[in-house]
Amino acid sequence: MSELRHRLCLAVLLSFAASSACADDGVSARWQTQVGDISAHADTRARGDAIGRRLDAVGIAWKREAFEHNGQAGQNLVADLGGPDKAPLLLIGAHYDQVAIGHGATDNASGVAAVLELAQALKAKPLAHHRVQVVFWDLEEKGLLGSSAWVATAGREQPALYVNFDVFGWGDTLWMMAPDSGTPFVASLREASAKEKLGFSPGDKYPPTDHLAFLKAGWPAVSFSLVGSDEIDPILAVFGGGKPAQMPKVMQVIHSPRDTTAELDSARVDDALRVVEQGLRAWDAAAH
Template sequence: MRPVLASLSVIAAALTLAACETTSVPAAPETPVAAASADYAQLMEDLRILSADDMQGRDTGSEGGARAREYIVGRLEALGVQPSPMGRLQPWEMQGRTREGAKTFNGTNIIGVIPGTRVADKYIVVTAHYDHVGANDGQIYNGADDNASGVATMLELARRLKASPPEHTVLIVALDGEERGLLGAKRFVEAPPMPLSSISMNLNFDMTARADSDGKLWVTGTYQHPYFRPVLERLPARANVALAFGKDTPEDKGADNWVEASDHGAFHRAGLPFLYFGVNYHPDYHRPTDDFEKINPAVFQDSTELAIAGFRALDAWLDQ
């Protein structure tokens, strides 16, 4: 995740979109919370492996990034998550940003498909970026929270969806190049494996672990899409983490406005409904101290449970 200044044009577009969408807000159904997993060993292992030093900070185009990609592909295949019609990998070449200026990056998105039982021709695209900022001055930026955590949460969701299938067909998409300007997400919406018109929504996980400071997993996007909020407000809080709504209004300025702060921004610009789940900033954000050892397992597990419960509620409500 990265801080972004909200432009006047973005705010104006959000106001216009919200005005169009608030005319009719269907009632949210009663949706049971998905049963909790009794075993978080794989969730924690995914987080540990993806944020280990040998991943070298997972920069786009680096050996560490390729190693992380190989690991994620292996996990999806072990789970039995099939490739998309366009294949498992979506390579791309795009201009992105560095500290020294613009640079051409070669990245690769990873795509899996889990068929739906009720609305098989409509898709929920679940995203989490697997890249981070690499190494600098001899220090590795492991990005445990940003965003090994979101990928681990997404893989846990995929595991549960294979055991208990979703109602919509789900695309599990590990995106590359988020830290370089949402590059992988931009490429995905430019060349999706299905028509954009068949995408019901994007649900983006970015930084799902470190809710210690405020006990909140923030949901951004209900200002733009207010019909989602009643669906999620029914979800009970976990012992350590509760859902909170915001960071998406015209009053939220600068780094406190998250409408374009991660990969969901590319879906938003393409006119697609989105929600973003993520924790607040913390002192280790974009620092070499964002390490696995800083993660409180109970907090991360509660955040993951809420994220999965949120998915299940949305999946049950959409396209009724």
């Protein structure tokens, strides 16, 4: 009898482990599929259509919002996840346009797919103290025009926080642009990263991307990338005008013919997205 009970318990444990693995695989599989769907198109409108299909599939209403900035016209995609009435706004975003060369898989379908996964999670289990919107920016590659137009729009609501994603394609480290790395939000992310055994590197040095439009307006903003820990210093060196001994993978891939899904590695995507979600939920709870 005891041996039978042992076998039954073992079977249950194995079944649970298998189901957990499948759940984990689901996030990275969806992320990889979505990156492929977006980066299959060079046309920005078609890339936006791919994003819209994913939002439709998970029941999130969205719209195109046309803008003109610095003499150029584009369309941001805006989705409202709802939340408590009159609560402050959490805004999450990523640019969906690409340069003329390559497929824009790493830069930045990877970041868009990360936002789509977070949107699904926050739709299924809403935050208690914030409303949430997600925005996909156009014309980032032309000088952060989509996000700059958003911030410059008269009467636009200032978010309690803007969270940006750009280059979220591989590696063992969650790299965070944080103007102040001593905040409770960063502390929550650090704790969650330790639990996931994922590298975490917050700081105010970071490549230029859409968070800058918000910071320049005096609005709070952070940004996330998923890269290799050994890439961060060389990336900063490149953007600082230096020439590192070994060019980091990011700089070899983006804005080149190599920017395809072949360069992606989803091994730590699930972990990184769990860390960000846990950090945002802790940030939301602390706001009460």
